[in-house]
Amino acid sequence: MTASDARPTLPRHPIVPPTSAMPIASPSPGGPPAASLDAPSVVRIPELHAHVGAVVTVRGWITHLRSSGKIAFLVVRDGLGTVQAVLAKSDVGPEIWDRFAQLTQEASVALTGVVRADARAPGGFELTLRDLVVVGSSPIDYPIQPKEHGVDFLMDHRHLWLRSPRQAAILRVRSEIEQAIHDFFYARGFVRVDTPILTAAIGERSGLFSTEYFDEGLAYLAQTGQLYGEAAAAALGNIYTFGPTFRAEKSKTRRHLTEFWMIEPEVAFADSADNMRLQEDLVSYMVERVLERRRRELDELERDVSRLEHVAPPFPRIDYSDAVATLRQRGSTIEWGADLGAEDEALLVEGADRPVFVCNYPKEAKAFYMKENPADPRTVLCNDCLAPEGYGEIIGGSQREDDYDRLHARIIAEGLPVDAYGWYLDLRRYGTFVHSGFGLGLERSVAYICGLPHVRETIPFARMMNRLRP
RNA sequence: UGGGGUGUAGCUCAAUUGGCAGAGCGCGCGGCUGUUAACCGCGAGGUUGCAGGUUCGAUUCCUGCCGCCCCAGCCA
Numbered sequence: 402m403t404a405s406d407a408r409p410t411l412p413r414h415p416i417v418p419p420t421s422a423m424p425i426a427s428p429s430p431g432g433p434p435a436a437s438l439d440a441p442s443v444v445r446i447p448e449l450h451a452h453v454g455a456v457v458t459v460r461g462w463i464t465h466l467r468s469s470g471k472i473a474f475l476v477v478r479d480g481l482g483t484v485q486a487v488l489a490k491s492d493v494g495p496e497i498w499d500r501f502a503q504l505t506q507e508a509s510v511a512l513t514g515v516v517r518a519d520a521r522a523p524g525g526f527e528l529t530l531r532d533l534v535v536v537g538s539s540p541i542d543y544p545i546q547p548k549e550h551g552v553d554f555l556m557d558h559r560h561l562w563l564r565s566p567r568q569a570a571i572l573r574v575r576s577e578i579e580q581a582i583h584d585f586f587y588a589r590g591f592v593r594v595d596t597p598i599l600t601a602a603i604g605e606r607s608g609l610f611s612t613e614y615f616d617e618g619l620a621y622l623a624q625t626g627q628l629y630g631e632a633a634a635a636a637l638g639n640i641y642t643f644g645p646t647f648r649a650e651k652s653k654t655r656r657h658l659t660e661f662w663m664i665e666p667e668v669a670f671a672d673s674a675d676n677m678r679l680q681e682d683l684v685s686y687m688v689e690r691v692l693e694r695r696r697r698e699l700d701e702l703e704r705d706v707s708r709l710e711h712v713a714p715p716f717p718r719i720d721y722s723d724a725v726a727t728l729r730q731r732g733s734t735i736e737w738g739a740d741l742g743a744e745d746e747a748l749l750v751e752g753a754d755r756p757v758f759v760c761n762y763p764k765e766a767k768a769f770y771m772k773e774n775p776a777d778p779r780t781v782l783c784n785d786c787l788a789p790e791g792y793g794e795i796i797g798g799s800q801r802e803d804d805y806d807r808l809h810a811r812i813i814a815e816g817l818p819v820d821a822y823g824w825y826l827d828l829r830r831y832g833t834f835v836h837s838g839f840g841l842g843l844e845r846s847v848a849y850i851c852g853l854p855h856v857r858e859t860i861p862f863a864r865m866m867n868r869l870r871p
Numbered sequence: 872u873g874g875g876g877u878g879u880a881g882c883u884c885a886a887u888u889g890g891c892a893g894a895g896c897g898c899g900c901g902g903c904u905g906u907u908a909a910c911c912g913c914g915a916g917g918u919u920g921c922a923g924g925u926u927c928g929a930u931u932c933c934u935g936c937c938g939c940c941c942c943a944g945c946c947a
Contacts, residue, residue, distance in 0.1 A: 465907085465908080467905095468909095469903055469909080470903040471903080472904040473904095473906090474907080485907080521905060521907085522905095542881070542897090542898085544881070546881095546897060546908085547908045548896060548897085549882085549883060550882060552939085553938085553940080608945085650946070653940095654942080657945085657947085658947090661947065663947060742944085743942090743944090840947060843947085844947080
């Protein structure tokens with residue numbers, strides 16, 4: 402089975418403007434923002450520049466307070482941006498001045514004032530206050546200060562940590578990547594298929610979470626939607642799944658979560674080479690979208706974007722056997738047949754300016770459903786996609802075994818319960834077809850693109866061995 | 872699960888050979904009309920992770936346990 406070399410191009414026209422904050426229409430039904438003190442329009446902070454000279458209201462949370470006797474500064478965050486407001490005692494009278502004195506970090510407020518361009522203000526614009534209303538007060542013990550904190554403390558206060566600019570930037574990039582993935586597949590005619598989270602024992606065999614399931618015994622939280630995706634590919638041609646997945650492995654590393662999000666495309670009549678082309682196109686598009694639309698967030702994260710700008714097809718392809726030879730030359734003690742260790746992966750990708758494919762691993766190192774390599778039956782038709790800068794595996798993919806007898810034999814050889822795989826084997830009985838797919842780890846991809854040291858910051862509320870709350 | 876590290880004020884961290892428990896930030900009070908993690912003065916704030924041992928005396932040395940971090944394995 403060969404694939405066309407022609408690659409469909411994605412539509413370049415953005416679906417939404419490439420800004421970090423969408424313009425929000427004025428809630429006043431009368432039309433354009435009014436500059437009247439009687440009816441100040443509510444404005445989102447990124448839009449303030451369009452209201453210079455007008456009286457507007459900004460609603461948000463206090464992030465910082467500074468007072469200098471008769472003049473005061475407060476910084477407010479509305480979720481889309483931050484702006485400094487200035488309060489002069491002589492301008493507002495004692496009542497509002499007293500209200501300022503009672504403000505605390507993270508109190509929610511409505512600030513009304515005149516928008517002014519001022520070089521002394523962070524961001525270039527500020528609000529000269531005329532009125533200040535406390536919407537929700539905040540006790541003085543808000544735990545997160547504008548200073549360094551330890552990771553454990555921050556994770557314990559994750560529900561509040563999210564409010565910090567860095568964390569908000571990460572979540573914006575994550576959302577952009579998710580949207581880019583949907584747009585990528587939609588443009589190529591893929592159908593999104595949602596696969597079950599509660600399953601009977603099936604799929605890969607390492608740690609599974611279980612729960613009681615009525616009279617059916619134990620149900621397991623899905624580790625992959627792939628097998629279901631294969632069934633859907635025979636119905637729809639090109640599909641992808643996008644959802645949470647669960648691993649009860651006792652992994653404590655910067656690359657592991659017990660609950661993470663995975664994108665699993667499955668393509669009918671695609672071989673392993675087609676599969677890798679799809680992977681490099683997808684990863685490149687994700688990076689491109691973030692570079693194009695989330696520059697501000699990458700700046701906030703101090704990401705070295707030059708490390709992302711070369712990410713484009715084709716990615717280098719290294720055969721597993723060649724990789725082992727290269728690694729041994731560079732001093733690794735790896736033996737043919739073993740999976741690549743983290744150190745080996747780093748060594749292989751060293752100096753690469755884009756992700757690298759390692760192809761066709763030994764059969765013993767990989768899952769039962771991967772298709773035997775006709776050119777070297779010791780190996781299977783598969784690939785890992787290794788991100789540079791030490792981020793490691795962000796994708797694992799393979800061509801699937803489409804021969805009934807071989808698949809049946811592999812299930813037996815692995816000691817898996819054949820009964821449970823009856824429906825999966827059916828896919829090879831009723832019109833078997835060459836097909837391939839892969840699993841892309843969302844959190845690892847976000848960590849790579851954002852340049853983060855640990856996946857725990859790439860998801861709003863990380864689930865790890867020792868972390869179930871908040 | 873294995874290897875390495877770490878645990879002291881709300882937070883981030885000091886504490887000499889085993890000898891009075893400290894600083895910065897935050898918080899309270901006072902001062903200051905352009906601050907940028909503002910600044911200046913005063914003040915409150917401690918079961919030194921837990922249990923035991925050595926010692927005249929333990930934050931410091933020893934044993935056990937617990938939490939967390941990093942690395943490895945499993946994987947995305």
